Amino acid sequence: MKLEVDVSVEEYNSLSKIVYLMNFLLPEKISIENYINLLIQQxxxxxxxxxxxxxxxxxKI
Known part of the structure; x- marks a missing residue:
């Protein structure tokens, strides 16, 4: 069974931002406090x- 759900532009953009931050933002380039705050926001x-x-x-169900 395959269930498809529409994702809003805001949700997609938020997910894209999270993936970008997790993959490309190096923790050593920002303070630990800022990094923790980013993780909490994500x-x-x-x-x-x-x-x-x-x-x-x-x-849908």
Missing amino acids: EIDLQNIYENLIFKIEN
Whole structure:
């Protein structure tokens, strides 16, 4: 079974930003405090996207 869910432009952009930061932003080029803050913000963004996608999936079922 394959379930497709539409992703908004905002969600896509947020995911793209998270992938970019995780792959290309070197931790040694920023302070540890700033890096931790980025990780926390990414976690919040991912949680919001996850909850939104779960809501969309539940509405399709």
